[in-house]
Amino acid sequence: MGEELRLSIAADVDVVEARQQGRALAAVAGFSSGEQTVIAAAISEIARNILMYAKRGEITLSLSQNGDRQGVVIIAVDQGPGIPDIERAMQYGYSTSHGVGAGLPGAKRLMDEFDLKSVPGQGTTVIMKKWRRAI
Ligand SMILES: Nc1ncnc2c1ncn2[C@@H]1O[C@H](COP(=O)(O)OP(=O)(O)OP(=O)(O)O)[C@@H](O)[C@H]1O
């Protein structure tokens, strides 16, 4: 472990930064270039959602060890409006902003673990993990 990065998300540049830092941390964890891109894409979607729906929030990136597997952990927290119907929000094509509605289901598909908790009026927390394939 050791490495932990806390990033404030409040503007477009922060989304780019989170994406880049996620890619860099994935590289440190030994993920392949392709896997780094996948992890960066998932971070990007979750960061974009913070910006669009909550205006601001925080993303923490860290490394984790599970047995002999090394992984990256992404925790995204905001105190925005929250999500009233999580099941619906997780469906491909559901969007309250005329978006594609692919961000949440896409991020879930890209990562190994995906947990979304949200309380309307209080905010949203997304925890995502990806484990390196054993070699
Ligand atoms: N952090 C958040 N706070 C509040 N609502 C959210 C948050 N993230 C997602 N949502 C809600 O979940 C819906 C689905 O999110 P998702 O990222 O899948 O699609 P989208 O953002 O609408 O479009 P896309 O990401 O494809 O551009 C959003 O339209 C929004 O209503």
Ligand SMILES: [Mg+2]
């Ligand atoms: Mg989105």
